[in-house]
Amino acid sequence: MRRADAIADRLGAVGSGNALELRGITKMFGALAAISDVTLTVRPGERRAVLGSNGAGKTTLFNCVTGDFLPTSGTIRLFGEDVTNFPAHERIRRGLRRTYQISLLFGGLSVRDNVYLACRGVSRGRFSLIRPRRGEALMARAEELIEAVHLGDVRDSLVASLSYGQQRQLEIALALAGAPRLILFDEPAAGLSPTERADLVAILTGLPAHIGFIIIEHDMDVALRVAQTVTMMHNGRIFKEGSPEEIENDPEVQELYLGDGSHAHG
Protein backbone atom coordinates (compact mmCIF):
# COMPACT_ATOMS: atom_id res chain seq x y z
CA MET A 1 0.00 0.00 0.00
CA ARG A 2 2.73 2.46 0.95
CA ARG A 3 4.51 1.80 -2.31
CA ALA A 4 1.29 2.34 -4.26
CA ASP A 5 0.79 5.61 -2.38
CA ALA A 6 4.28 6.72 -3.24
CA ILE A 7 3.73 5.95 -6.92
CA ALA A 8 0.40 7.78 -6.88
CA ASP A 9 2.16 10.71 -5.23
CA ARG A 10 4.79 10.81 -7.96
CA LEU A 11 2.26 10.46 -10.75
CA GLY A 12 0.13 13.21 -9.26
CA ALA A 13 3.20 15.36 -8.97
CA VAL A 14 3.97 15.21 -12.69
CA GLY A 15 1.16 17.59 -13.46
CA SER A 16 1.62 19.89 -10.49
CA GLY A 17 4.06 22.11 -12.30
CA ASN A 18 6.72 23.45 -9.95
CA ALA A 19 10.36 22.47 -10.02
CA LEU A 20 10.92 23.48 -6.43
CA GLU A 21 8.59 24.48 -3.62
CA LEU A 22 9.99 25.51 -0.26
CA ARG A 23 7.54 26.12 2.58
CA GLY A 24 8.63 27.73 5.83
CA ILE A 25 12.22 26.43 5.72
CA THR A 26 14.16 27.25 8.87
CA LYS A 27 17.69 26.10 9.66
CA MET A 28 19.12 26.64 13.11
CA PHE A 29 22.83 26.31 13.97
CA GLY A 30 22.57 26.21 17.73
CA ALA A 31 20.82 29.45 18.60
CA LEU A 32 21.60 31.03 15.23
CA ALA A 33 18.86 30.94 12.61
CA ALA A 34 20.91 30.76 9.38
CA ILE A 35 17.64 30.90 7.45
CA SER A 36 14.18 31.45 8.87
CA ASP A 37 10.80 30.76 7.37
CA VAL A 38 11.86 30.81 3.73
CA THR A 39 9.03 30.14 1.28
CA LEU A 40 9.98 30.02 -2.36
CA THR A 41 8.66 28.57 -5.62
CA VAL A 42 10.68 27.91 -8.76
CA ARG A 43 8.97 26.93 -12.02
CA PRO A 44 10.51 24.33 -14.34
CA GLY A 45 13.07 25.98 -16.61
CA GLU A 46 13.06 29.15 -14.52
CA ARG A 47 16.41 30.93 -14.06
CA ARG A 48 16.63 32.71 -10.77
CA ALA A 49 19.37 34.69 -9.07
CA VAL A 50 19.68 34.78 -5.30
CA LEU A 51 21.41 37.89 -4.00
CA GLY A 52 22.34 38.91 -0.53
CA SER A 53 25.35 39.92 1.53
CA ASN A 54 27.73 37.42 3.13
CA GLY A 55 26.04 35.43 5.86
CA ALA A 56 22.56 36.11 4.47
CA GLY A 57 21.91 32.36 4.42
CA LYS A 58 22.11 31.69 0.67
CA THR A 59 24.47 28.71 0.85
CA THR A 60 22.54 27.27 3.78
CA LEU A 61 19.40 27.44 1.68
CA PHE A 62 21.14 25.41 -1.04
CA ASN A 63 22.36 22.91 1.53
CA CYS A 64 18.79 22.38 2.73
CA VAL A 65 17.47 21.93 -0.80
CA THR A 66 20.11 19.36 -1.78
CA GLY A 67 19.94 17.49 1.51
CA ASP A 68 23.52 18.28 2.61
CA PHE A 69 21.74 19.47 5.79
CA LEU A 70 18.24 18.64 6.97
CA PRO A 71 16.21 21.78 7.68
CA THR A 72 15.10 22.35 11.27
CA SER A 73 11.54 22.84 10.03
CA GLY A 74 9.60 23.31 6.82
CA THR A 75 8.94 21.17 3.75
CA ILE A 76 10.74 20.80 0.42
CA ARG A 77 8.96 19.62 -2.71
CA LEU A 78 11.05 18.77 -5.75
CA PHE A 79 9.12 18.38 -9.01
CA GLY A 80 6.00 17.95 -6.89
CA GLU A 81 7.42 15.22 -4.67
CA ASP A 82 7.98 15.77 -0.95
CA VAL A 83 11.72 15.20 -0.53
CA THR A 84 12.12 16.85 2.89
CA ASN A 85 13.44 13.66 4.46
CA PHE A 86 15.21 12.22 1.42
CA PRO A 87 18.98 11.70 1.53
CA ALA A 88 20.99 13.88 -0.87
CA HIS A 89 21.61 11.16 -3.47
CA GLU A 90 17.88 10.51 -3.88
CA ARG A 91 17.26 14.17 -4.65
CA ILE A 92 20.13 14.22 -7.15
CA ARG A 93 18.71 11.18 -8.94
CA ARG A 94 15.49 13.17 -9.43
CA GLY A 95 17.25 15.80 -11.52
CA LEU A 96 18.66 18.18 -8.91
CA ARG A 97 22.33 19.28 -9.24
CA ARG A 98 24.58 21.70 -7.45
CA THR A 99 27.99 23.31 -7.42
CA TYR A 100 29.81 24.32 -4.27
CA GLN A 101 30.98 27.79 -3.32
CA ILE A 102 34.27 26.29 -2.16
CA SER A 103 35.21 23.65 -4.74
CA LEU A 104 34.48 20.15 -3.50
CA LEU A 105 36.29 17.89 -5.95
CA PHE A 106 38.23 14.62 -6.01
CA GLY A 107 41.79 15.90 -5.85
CA GLY A 108 43.40 12.48 -6.13
CA LEU A 109 41.59 11.60 -9.36
CA SER A 110 42.03 12.93 -12.89
CA VAL A 111 39.66 15.44 -14.50
CA ARG A 112 38.26 12.66 -16.66
CA ASP A 113 37.60 10.42 -13.66
CA ASN A 114 35.89 13.27 -11.83
CA VAL A 115 33.50 13.92 -14.70
CA TYR A 116 33.03 10.23 -15.39
CA LEU A 117 32.03 9.74 -11.75
CA ALA A 118 29.49 12.55 -12.03
CA CYS A 119 27.97 10.89 -15.11
CA ARG A 120 27.99 7.50 -13.40
CA GLY A 121 26.34 8.87 -10.25
CA VAL A 122 23.11 9.65 -12.08
CA SER A 123 22.96 6.52 -14.19
CA ARG A 124 22.81 2.78 -13.64
CA GLY A 125 25.82 0.63 -12.86
CA ARG A 126 27.18 2.67 -9.97
CA PHE A 127 28.36 -0.56 -8.38
CA SER A 128 29.72 -2.07 -11.59
CA LEU A 129 32.93 -4.05 -11.16
CA ILE A 130 33.56 -4.08 -14.91
CA ARG A 131 35.89 -1.40 -16.25
CA PRO A 132 34.36 1.05 -18.71
CA ARG A 133 35.33 0.53 -22.33
CA ARG A 134 36.75 3.38 -24.39
CA GLY A 135 33.70 3.75 -26.59
CA GLU A 136 31.20 3.61 -23.72
CA ALA A 137 28.38 6.17 -24.06
CA LEU A 138 29.00 7.52 -20.56
CA MET A 139 32.70 8.04 -21.35
CA ALA A 140 31.75 9.92 -24.51
CA ARG A 141 29.36 12.06 -22.49
CA ALA A 142 32.11 12.79 -19.96
CA GLU A 143 34.44 13.87 -22.78
CA GLU A 144 31.75 16.22 -24.12
CA LEU A 145 31.34 17.84 -20.73
CA ILE A 146 35.11 18.24 -20.40
CA GLU A 147 35.20 20.04 -23.76
CA ALA A 148 32.19 22.16 -22.82
CA VAL A 149 34.07 23.66 -19.87
CA HIS A 150 37.35 23.97 -21.83
CA LEU A 151 39.30 21.44 -19.78
CA GLY A 152 40.29 19.25 -22.74
CA ASP A 153 43.99 20.06 -22.34
CA VAL A 154 44.13 18.88 -18.74
CA ARG A 155 41.74 15.92 -18.93
CA ASP A 156 44.40 13.50 -17.68
CA SER A 157 45.81 15.77 -14.97
CA LEU A 158 45.13 15.22 -11.31
CA VAL A 159 42.50 17.65 -10.13
CA ALA A 160 44.68 18.76 -7.23
CA SER A 161 47.14 20.18 -9.78
CA LEU A 162 44.56 22.38 -11.58
CA SER A 163 44.45 26.15 -11.27
CA TYR A 164 41.69 27.77 -9.23
CA GLY A 165 39.79 28.82 -12.34
CA GLN A 166 40.02 25.32 -13.83
CA GLN A 167 38.67 23.82 -10.62
CA ARG A 168 35.71 26.21 -10.79
CA GLN A 169 35.08 25.08 -14.38
CA LEU A 170 35.19 21.45 -13.27
CA GLU A 171 32.62 22.22 -10.56
CA ILE A 172 30.26 23.32 -13.35
CA ALA A 173 30.95 20.21 -15.46
CA LEU A 174 30.07 17.94 -12.52
CA ALA A 175 26.73 19.72 -12.11
CA LEU A 176 25.84 19.31 -15.79
CA ALA A 177 26.21 15.51 -15.80
CA GLY A 178 23.27 13.31 -16.69
CA ALA A 179 19.90 14.94 -17.31
CA PRO A 180 19.68 17.85 -14.86
CA ARG A 181 16.34 19.62 -14.43
CA LEU A 182 17.23 22.11 -11.72
CA ILE A 183 20.80 23.21 -10.97
CA LEU A 184 21.94 25.21 -7.96
CA PHE A 185 25.06 27.29 -8.70
CA ASP A 186 26.78 28.65 -5.60
CA GLU A 187 28.86 31.70 -6.64
CA PRO A 188 30.27 30.05 -9.78
CA ALA A 189 31.93 33.26 -10.99
CA ALA A 190 33.77 34.11 -7.78
CA GLY A 191 37.47 34.52 -8.47
CA LEU A 192 37.20 33.96 -12.23
CA SER A 193 39.02 36.11 -14.79
CA PRO A 194 36.90 38.25 -17.17
CA THR A 195 37.36 35.68 -19.99
CA GLU A 196 36.37 32.82 -17.72
CA ARG A 197 33.36 34.86 -16.63
CA ALA A 198 32.28 35.33 -20.23
CA ASP A 199 32.64 31.56 -20.78
CA LEU A 200 30.50 30.94 -17.74
CA VAL A 201 27.76 33.28 -18.92
CA ALA A 202 27.84 31.55 -22.31
CA ILE A 203 27.44 28.14 -20.68
CA LEU A 204 24.58 29.31 -18.48
CA THR A 205 22.66 31.09 -21.22
CA GLY A 206 23.31 28.15 -23.57
CA LEU A 207 21.61 25.59 -21.32
CA PRO A 208 18.51 23.97 -22.87
CA ALA A 209 15.30 25.80 -21.95
CA HIS A 210 13.89 22.95 -19.84
CA ILE A 211 16.83 23.16 -17.41
CA GLY A 212 16.12 25.66 -14.65
CA PHE A 213 18.71 27.00 -12.27
CA ILE A 214 19.19 29.09 -9.19
CA ILE A 215 22.42 31.05 -9.08
CA ILE A 216 23.96 32.75 -6.09
CA GLU A 217 26.08 35.54 -7.49
CA HIS A 218 27.61 38.69 -6.09
CA ASP A 219 28.52 39.94 -9.54
CA MET A 220 25.31 41.75 -10.54
CA ASP A 221 26.58 41.85 -14.09
CA VAL A 222 26.57 38.07 -14.32
CA ALA A 223 23.47 37.57 -12.18
CA LEU A 224 21.22 39.99 -14.03
CA ARG A 225 22.35 38.76 -17.43
CA VAL A 226 21.43 35.12 -16.85
CA ALA A 227 18.43 35.41 -14.52
CA GLN A 228 14.74 35.99 -15.22
CA THR A 229 13.79 36.46 -11.58
CA VAL A 230 15.71 37.67 -8.57
CA THR A 231 15.37 36.84 -4.89
CA MET A 232 17.06 39.06 -2.35
CA MET A 233 17.97 37.52 0.99
CA HIS A 234 18.87 39.35 4.15
CA ASN A 235 19.56 37.93 7.61
CA GLY A 236 18.23 34.53 6.66
CA ARG A 237 14.94 35.83 5.27
CA ILE A 238 13.64 36.54 1.83
CA PHE A 239 13.63 40.30 1.56
CA LYS A 240 12.43 41.00 -1.99
CA GLU A 241 11.45 39.06 -5.09
CA GLY A 242 10.97 40.39 -8.61
CA SER A 243 12.34 40.83 -12.09
CA PRO A 244 15.96 42.02 -12.45
CA GLU A 245 14.74 45.55 -13.35
CA GLU A 246 12.41 45.74 -10.37
CA ILE A 247 15.16 44.63 -8.02
CA GLU A 248 17.78 46.91 -9.50
CA ASN A 249 15.49 49.93 -9.20
CA ASP A 250 14.02 49.09 -5.83
CA PRO A 251 15.05 51.89 -3.42
CA GLU A 252 15.16 49.58 -0.41
CA VAL A 253 17.42 47.14 -2.24
CA GLN A 254 19.67 49.92 -3.42
CA GLU A 255 20.04 51.21 0.07
CA LEU A 256 20.67 47.80 1.58
CA TYR A 257 22.77 46.08 -0.98
CA LEU A 258 23.85 48.11 -3.97
CA GLY A 259 24.30 51.39 -2.20
CA ASP A 260 27.11 50.36 0.09
CA GLY A 261 29.51 50.20 -2.82
CA SER A 262 31.17 47.00 -1.67
CA HIS A 263 29.80 44.96 -4.55
CA ALA A 264 30.49 45.26 -8.22
CA HIS A 265 27.50 46.15 -10.33
CA GLY A 266 26.99 47.09 -13.91
Place this chain on the structure above:
Amino acid sequence: MALAADGLQVAPTRVERIPAAYWVVGALLLIMPLLANDFVLFQVFGWTFIMGLIALSLMFLAGYGGMVSLIQMTVAGVAGYMTAILGSSGVEQISLGLPWYVYIPAAIAIATLFGTLVGALAVRTEGIYTIMITLAIGSAFYYFAKQNYGIFNGYTGFNLVVPPDLFGVDWRQPIAFYYLTLGCAVLGYLAVLYVARAPFGLALQGVRDNPRRMAALGFNVTAHRILAYSLASVLAAVGGILLVWQNAQISPGTVGIPVVIDVLVIAVVGGLRHPIGPFIGALIYVLLRTFTPDVLAAFGQSGERYKLLIGLGFLLVVFFSPDGVLGLWERWRARRRRDPLKGAAQ
Protein backbone atom coordinates in the same frame (compact mmCIF):
# COMPACT_ATOMS: atom_id res chain seq x y z
CA MET B 1 61.50 9.88 -32.66
CA ALA B 2 61.33 10.62 -36.37
CA LEU B 3 58.92 7.76 -36.79
CA ALA B 4 56.76 9.11 -34.01
CA ALA B 5 56.70 12.50 -35.66
CA ASP B 6 55.52 10.90 -38.88
CA GLY B 7 52.75 9.18 -36.97
CA LEU B 8 54.13 5.77 -37.95
CA GLN B 9 55.03 4.61 -34.49
CA VAL B 10 52.90 1.66 -33.51
CA ALA B 11 51.04 2.14 -30.25
CA PRO B 12 52.31 -0.30 -27.61
CA THR B 13 50.06 -3.28 -27.10
CA ARG B 14 48.61 -4.15 -23.75
CA VAL B 15 51.40 -6.68 -23.17
CA GLU B 16 54.16 -4.28 -24.19
CA ARG B 17 52.91 -1.69 -21.72
CA ILE B 18 53.57 -3.97 -18.74
CA PRO B 19 56.71 -2.57 -17.03
CA ALA B 20 59.91 -4.63 -17.19
CA ALA B 21 59.99 -5.01 -13.41
CA TYR B 22 56.77 -7.03 -13.61
CA TRP B 23 58.34 -9.51 -16.03
CA VAL B 24 61.39 -9.95 -13.83
CA VAL B 25 59.42 -10.41 -10.60
CA GLY B 26 56.88 -12.64 -12.38
CA ALA B 27 59.56 -14.89 -13.85
CA LEU B 28 61.40 -15.10 -10.53
CA LEU B 29 58.22 -16.08 -8.70
CA LEU B 30 57.43 -18.73 -11.33
CA ILE B 31 60.83 -20.44 -11.15
CA MET B 32 61.21 -20.00 -7.39
CA PRO B 33 60.76 -23.75 -6.72
CA LEU B 34 64.03 -24.28 -8.65
CA LEU B 35 65.86 -21.79 -6.45
CA ALA B 36 64.44 -22.21 -2.97
CA ASN B 37 64.17 -25.14 -0.60
CA ASP B 38 60.94 -26.58 0.75
CA PHE B 39 61.07 -24.59 3.96
CA VAL B 40 61.40 -21.28 2.11
CA LEU B 41 58.66 -22.21 -0.37
CA PHE B 42 56.14 -23.37 2.20
CA GLN B 43 56.95 -21.33 5.27
CA VAL B 44 58.36 -18.09 3.90
CA PHE B 45 56.58 -17.61 0.58
CA GLY B 46 53.36 -19.50 1.42
CA TRP B 47 52.93 -17.48 4.59
CA THR B 48 53.88 -14.22 2.84
CA PHE B 49 51.23 -14.70 0.17
CA ILE B 50 48.58 -15.59 2.77
CA MET B 51 49.31 -12.68 5.13
CA GLY B 52 49.66 -10.46 2.06
CA LEU B 53 46.16 -11.43 0.90
CA ILE B 54 44.65 -10.70 4.29
CA ALA B 55 46.52 -7.40 4.51
CA LEU B 56 45.46 -6.67 0.91
CA SER B 57 41.84 -6.72 2.05
CA LEU B 58 42.74 -4.03 4.59
CA MET B 59 44.65 -2.09 1.92
CA PHE B 60 41.55 -2.16 -0.29
CA LEU B 61 39.38 -0.71 2.48
CA ALA B 62 41.92 1.76 3.84
CA GLY B 63 43.75 2.74 0.66
CA TYR B 64 40.79 3.08 -1.68
CA GLY B 65 37.96 3.57 0.81
CA GLY B 66 39.64 5.47 3.63
CA MET B 67 38.29 2.98 6.19
CA VAL B 68 40.79 1.48 8.62
CA SER B 69 39.18 -1.81 9.57
CA LEU B 70 40.69 -4.18 12.10
CA ILE B 71 38.18 -6.92 11.34
CA GLN B 72 39.97 -8.42 8.31
CA MET B 73 41.93 -11.04 10.29
CA THR B 74 38.72 -12.08 12.02
CA VAL B 75 36.95 -12.43 8.65
CA ALA B 76 39.83 -14.66 7.54
CA GLY B 77 39.44 -16.59 10.79
CA VAL B 78 35.72 -17.10 10.23
CA ALA B 79 36.50 -18.58 6.80
CA GLY B 80 39.18 -20.77 8.36
CA TYR B 81 36.83 -21.98 11.10
CA MET B 82 34.10 -22.68 8.54
CA THR B 83 36.57 -24.73 6.49
CA ALA B 84 37.26 -26.84 9.56
CA ILE B 85 33.63 -27.07 10.69
CA LEU B 86 31.95 -27.70 7.33
CA GLY B 87 34.82 -29.76 5.89
CA SER B 88 36.82 -32.37 7.75
CA SER B 89 39.17 -32.14 10.70
CA GLY B 90 40.49 -34.26 13.55
CA VAL B 91 37.47 -33.19 15.63
CA GLU B 92 35.02 -35.60 14.03
CA GLN B 93 32.10 -34.96 16.43
CA ILE B 94 31.88 -31.34 15.12
CA SER B 95 33.18 -31.31 11.54
CA LEU B 96 30.48 -32.09 9.00
CA GLY B 97 32.78 -33.56 6.36
CA LEU B 98 31.02 -31.89 3.45
CA PRO B 99 32.70 -32.10 0.01
CA TRP B 100 35.14 -29.33 -0.98
CA TYR B 101 32.81 -27.82 -3.59
CA VAL B 102 30.33 -27.13 -0.79
CA TYR B 103 32.54 -26.10 2.09
CA ILE B 104 34.92 -23.80 0.20
CA PRO B 105 32.19 -21.59 -1.34
CA ALA B 106 30.20 -21.78 1.91
CA ALA B 107 33.21 -20.71 3.98
CA ILE B 108 33.81 -17.74 1.68
CA ALA B 109 30.12 -16.83 1.66
CA ILE B 110 29.73 -17.00 5.45
CA ALA B 111 32.91 -15.00 6.05
CA THR B 112 31.78 -12.43 3.48
CA LEU B 113 28.38 -12.16 5.16
CA PHE B 114 30.11 -11.68 8.49
CA GLY B 115 32.44 -9.02 7.09
CA THR B 116 29.53 -7.25 5.41
CA LEU B 117 27.52 -7.14 8.64
CA VAL B 118 30.48 -5.74 10.54
CA GLY B 119 30.93 -3.24 7.71
CA ALA B 120 27.29 -2.19 7.94
CA LEU B 121 27.88 -1.35 11.60
CA ALA B 122 31.29 0.22 11.08
CA VAL B 123 30.55 2.52 8.12
CA ARG B 124 28.40 4.72 10.31
CA THR B 125 31.54 5.64 12.22
CA GLU B 126 34.68 7.50 11.18
CA GLY B 127 38.40 7.28 11.86
CA ILE B 128 39.31 6.11 15.33
CA TYR B 129 35.75 4.89 15.98
CA THR B 130 35.92 2.54 12.99
CA ILE B 131 39.12 1.12 14.45
CA MET B 132 37.50 0.76 17.87
CA ILE B 133 34.29 -0.89 16.73
CA THR B 134 36.03 -3.39 14.44
CA LEU B 135 38.60 -4.18 17.13
CA ALA B 136 35.79 -4.69 19.64
CA ILE B 137 33.96 -7.12 17.36
CA GLY B 138 37.23 -8.89 16.58
CA SER B 139 38.03 -9.45 20.27
CA ALA B 140 34.44 -10.49 20.94
CA PHE B 141 34.82 -13.16 18.26
CA TYR B 142 38.12 -14.29 19.78
CA TYR B 143 36.57 -14.78 23.23
CA PHE B 144 33.47 -16.36 21.76
CA ALA B 145 35.50 -18.92 19.79
CA LYS B 146 37.58 -19.62 22.90
CA GLN B 147 34.58 -20.28 25.13
CA ASN B 148 32.23 -21.97 22.68
CA TYR B 149 32.79 -25.71 22.60
CA GLY B 150 29.66 -26.71 20.64
CA ILE B 151 30.73 -25.16 17.33
CA PHE B 152 34.22 -23.71 17.68
CA ASN B 153 35.65 -26.41 19.97
CA GLY B 154 36.85 -23.78 22.41
CA TYR B 155 40.47 -23.33 23.36
CA THR B 156 41.72 -26.34 21.37
CA GLY B 157 40.09 -25.48 18.06
CA PHE B 158 40.52 -27.88 15.13
CA ASN B 159 43.49 -29.89 13.95
CA LEU B 160 44.15 -31.99 10.82
CA VAL B 161 42.44 -29.47 8.53
CA VAL B 162 44.01 -30.12 5.13
CA PRO B 163 43.20 -29.17 1.56
CA PRO B 164 41.23 -31.63 -0.59
CA ASP B 165 43.18 -33.93 -2.95
CA LEU B 166 42.04 -32.06 -6.04
CA PHE B 167 43.43 -33.38 -9.36
CA GLY B 168 45.34 -35.98 -7.40
CA VAL B 169 47.70 -33.34 -6.00
CA ASP B 170 48.61 -33.08 -2.33
CA TRP B 171 48.28 -29.32 -2.02
CA ARG B 172 50.21 -29.24 1.22
CA GLN B 173 53.36 -30.41 -0.53
CA PRO B 174 55.67 -27.35 -0.52
CA ILE B 175 55.79 -26.85 -4.30
CA ALA B 176 52.06 -27.34 -4.82
CA PHE B 177 51.26 -25.12 -1.84
CA TYR B 178 53.65 -22.47 -3.13
CA TYR B 179 51.87 -22.31 -6.48
CA LEU B 180 48.43 -22.46 -4.83
CA THR B 181 49.12 -19.48 -2.57
CA LEU B 182 51.00 -17.64 -5.33
CA GLY B 183 48.02 -18.12 -7.66
CA CYS B 184 45.53 -16.82 -5.09
CA ALA B 185 47.76 -13.85 -4.23
CA VAL B 186 48.24 -12.89 -7.88
CA LEU B 187 44.51 -13.21 -8.57
CA GLY B 188 43.67 -11.08 -5.53
CA TYR B 189 46.28 -8.50 -6.51
CA LEU B 190 45.04 -8.27 -10.11
CA ALA B 191 41.40 -8.17 -8.99
CA VAL B 192 42.09 -5.20 -6.73
CA LEU B 193 44.01 -3.38 -9.48
CA TYR B 194 41.19 -4.05 -11.93
CA VAL B 195 38.34 -3.03 -9.63
CA ALA B 196 40.16 0.17 -8.66
CA ARG B 197 39.57 1.47 -12.20
CA ALA B 198 36.04 0.07 -12.54
CA PRO B 199 33.07 2.33 -11.70
CA PHE B 200 32.79 0.85 -8.22
CA GLY B 201 36.48 1.36 -7.46
CA LEU B 202 36.46 4.92 -8.75
CA ALA B 203 33.35 5.66 -6.73
CA LEU B 204 35.01 4.18 -3.65
CA GLN B 205 37.98 6.51 -4.08
CA GLY B 206 35.50 9.34 -4.52
CA VAL B 207 33.85 8.36 -1.24
CA ARG B 208 37.27 8.35 0.40
CA ASP B 209 38.21 11.81 -0.92
CA ASN B 210 34.87 13.51 -0.53
CA PRO B 211 31.78 11.68 0.68
CA ARG B 212 29.64 14.81 0.70
CA ARG B 213 30.30 15.49 -2.96
CA MET B 214 29.65 11.85 -3.84
CA ALA B 215 26.18 12.13 -2.34
CA ALA B 216 25.67 15.33 -4.34
CA LEU B 217 26.52 13.35 -7.48
CA GLY B 218 23.83 10.74 -6.79
CA PHE B 219 25.90 8.06 -5.04
CA ASN B 220 24.64 6.23 -1.98
CA VAL B 221 27.80 6.62 0.09
CA THR B 222 26.81 4.16 2.81
CA ALA B 223 26.00 1.41 0.31
CA HIS B 224 29.36 1.87 -1.42
CA ARG B 225 31.22 1.57 1.85
CA ILE B 226 29.34 -1.58 2.82
CA LEU B 227 30.00 -3.21 -0.55
CA ALA B 228 33.69 -2.40 -0.11
CA TYR B 229 33.62 -4.44 3.10
CA SER B 230 31.98 -7.31 1.19
CA LEU B 231 34.66 -7.35 -1.52
CA ALA B 232 37.46 -7.04 1.02
CA SER B 233 35.91 -9.94 2.95
CA VAL B 234 36.24 -12.22 -0.07
CA LEU B 235 39.99 -11.54 -0.21
CA ALA B 236 40.38 -12.08 3.52
CA ALA B 237 38.27 -15.25 3.37
CA VAL B 238 40.51 -16.81 0.71
CA GLY B 239 43.52 -15.90 2.85
CA GLY B 240 41.86 -17.48 5.88
CA ILE B 241 41.20 -20.78 4.11
CA LEU B 242 44.80 -20.96 2.89
CA LEU B 243 46.03 -20.14 6.39
CA VAL B 244 44.10 -22.98 8.03
CA TRP B 245 45.43 -25.36 5.37
CA GLN B 246 49.00 -24.20 5.88
CA ASN B 247 48.88 -24.67 9.65
CA ALA B 248 46.61 -27.71 9.30
CA GLN B 249 44.87 -26.30 12.35
CA ILE B 250 42.89 -23.33 13.63
CA SER B 251 42.32 -22.18 17.19
CA PRO B 252 41.34 -18.91 18.88
CA GLY B 253 44.98 -17.82 18.81
CA THR B 254 44.73 -17.63 15.00
CA VAL B 255 42.37 -14.65 15.38
CA GLY B 256 43.83 -13.23 18.60
CA ILE B 257 44.43 -9.51 19.04
CA PRO B 258 48.20 -9.78 18.36
CA VAL B 259 47.50 -11.20 14.88
CA VAL B 260 44.80 -8.58 14.26
CA ILE B 261 47.40 -5.91 15.00
CA ASP B 262 50.01 -7.72 12.87
CA VAL B 263 47.76 -7.40 9.82
CA LEU B 264 47.52 -3.64 10.39
CA VAL B 265 51.30 -3.44 10.81
CA ILE B 266 51.89 -5.43 7.60
CA ALA B 267 49.60 -3.20 5.57
CA VAL B 268 51.01 0.05 6.96
CA VAL B 269 54.66 -1.00 6.74
CA GLY B 270 54.19 -2.20 3.17
CA GLY B 271 52.18 0.83 2.10
CA LEU B 272 48.48 1.48 1.65
CA ARG B 273 48.69 3.33 -1.63
CA HIS B 274 49.13 0.36 -3.96
CA PRO B 275 48.04 -3.29 -3.72
CA ILE B 276 51.67 -4.47 -3.93
CA GLY B 277 52.31 -2.81 -0.54
CA PRO B 278 50.65 -5.49 1.63
CA PHE B 279 52.76 -8.20 -0.01
CA ILE B 280 55.97 -6.27 0.60
CA GLY B 281 54.89 -5.73 4.19
CA ALA B 282 54.02 -9.42 4.55
CA LEU B 283 57.43 -10.50 3.20
CA ILE B 284 59.24 -8.26 5.68
CA TYR B 285 57.05 -9.51 8.51
CA VAL B 286 57.50 -13.18 7.64
CA LEU B 287 61.27 -12.83 7.20
CA LEU B 288 61.56 -11.08 10.58
CA ARG B 289 59.39 -13.65 12.31
CA THR B 290 61.12 -16.59 10.69
CA PHE B 291 64.76 -15.64 10.98
CA THR B 292 65.25 -13.10 13.76
CA PRO B 293 64.71 -15.61 16.58
CA ASP B 294 67.74 -17.60 15.27
CA VAL B 295 69.82 -14.48 14.78
CA LEU B 296 68.90 -13.26 18.25
CA ALA B 297 69.68 -16.66 19.74
CA ALA B 298 73.11 -16.57 18.07
CA PHE B 299 73.77 -13.35 19.93
CA GLY B 300 72.62 -15.00 23.13
CA GLN B 301 69.33 -13.10 23.24
CA SER B 302 65.85 -14.53 23.75
CA GLY B 303 64.17 -15.43 20.43
CA GLU B 304 60.95 -13.83 21.67
CA ARG B 305 62.57 -10.43 21.21
CA TYR B 306 61.65 -10.50 17.51
CA LYS B 307 58.41 -8.79 18.54
CA LEU B 308 60.44 -5.88 19.81
CA LEU B 309 62.22 -5.71 16.45
CA ILE B 310 58.93 -5.73 14.53
CA GLY B 311 57.60 -3.02 16.81
CA LEU B 312 60.73 -0.93 16.32
CA GLY B 313 60.55 -1.44 12.56
CA PHE B 314 56.93 -0.30 12.58
CA LEU B 315 57.87 2.81 14.54
CA LEU B 316 60.71 3.65 12.16
CA VAL B 317 58.56 3.21 9.05
CA VAL B 318 55.65 5.23 10.43
CA PHE B 319 58.09 7.88 11.57
CA PHE B 320 60.17 8.21 8.41
CA SER B 321 57.66 7.18 5.75
CA PRO B 322 53.97 7.33 6.66
CA ASP B 323 53.16 5.73 3.30
CA GLY B 324 55.25 2.66 4.08
CA VAL B 325 58.17 0.98 2.33
CA LEU B 326 56.38 1.65 -0.96
CA GLY B 327 56.54 5.39 -0.25
CA LEU B 328 60.27 5.16 0.50
CA TRP B 329 60.82 3.33 -2.79
CA GLU B 330 58.82 5.89 -4.79
CA ARG B 331 60.69 8.80 -3.26
CA TRP B 332 64.01 7.09 -3.99
CA ARG B 333 63.01 6.57 -7.63
CA ALA B 334 61.80 10.16 -7.97
CA ARG B 335 65.16 11.36 -6.66
CA ARG B 336 67.04 9.18 -9.16
CA ARG B 337 64.96 10.42 -12.07
CA ARG B 338 65.74 14.00 -11.22
CA ASP B 339 68.27 15.56 -13.54
CA PRO B 340 71.44 16.09 -11.45
CA LEU B 341 72.29 19.31 -13.35
CA LYS B 342 68.95 21.00 -13.78
CA GLY B 343 67.44 19.59 -10.61
CA ALA B 344 64.06 19.12 -12.25
CA ALA B 345 62.36 15.85 -13.04
CA GLN B 346 62.98 14.76 -16.63
